[in-house]
Amino acid sequence: MINRVVLVGRLTKDPELRYTSSNIPVSKFTLAVNRTFAGPSGEREADFIQCVVWRKQAENLAKFVRKGSLIGVEGRIQTGSYDDKDGIRKYTTEVIGDSVQFLEPKSQQQDNSGYNDNYRQDYQQNNNYQKNNNNTKKESTPTIDVAEDDLPF
Helix, strand or coil, X not given: CCCCEEEEEEECCCCEEEECCCCCEEXXXXXXXXXXXXXXXXXXXXXXXXXXXXHHHHHHHHHHCCCCXXXXXXXXXXXXXXXXXXXXXXXXXXXXXXXXXXXXXXXXXXXXXXXCCXXXXXXXXXXXXXXXXXXXXXXXXXXXCCCHXXXXX
8 A cells, every 4th residue: 555645835834742651752744745637616625634744853943934935745654542621533644754845945944924016026037937938949950850750750
């Protein structure tokens, strides 16, 4: 059986770092992951996924990222259940992360205190740059005269 998950999203709040009774670091956090399609209102919806990482990954996460930081998590899905104070059974689903990647420069992480439009502006600027570069490449690329019979496919 295969149980692997890869997520890219933004932290909804600062990661919570705790230590077990055996002094093992553990960090719990929620990752907001945009869906690839728009909902009925025309806007893209997001899923809020509970994640847990252990040991050095947990310490690094708490030390280097904050609310709104873009990160990647690779791991597995784990389900569980417990009885609440009223005796009602509650079910849980979370991602147990094996690997966490910080997906933005440190300078942007420090400036990022939540969701903002800097990323959209950066993307638009980079996208315009790529469009301009594509035009220059097309103009400077020489054409090659090849007969279709010479192609192996």
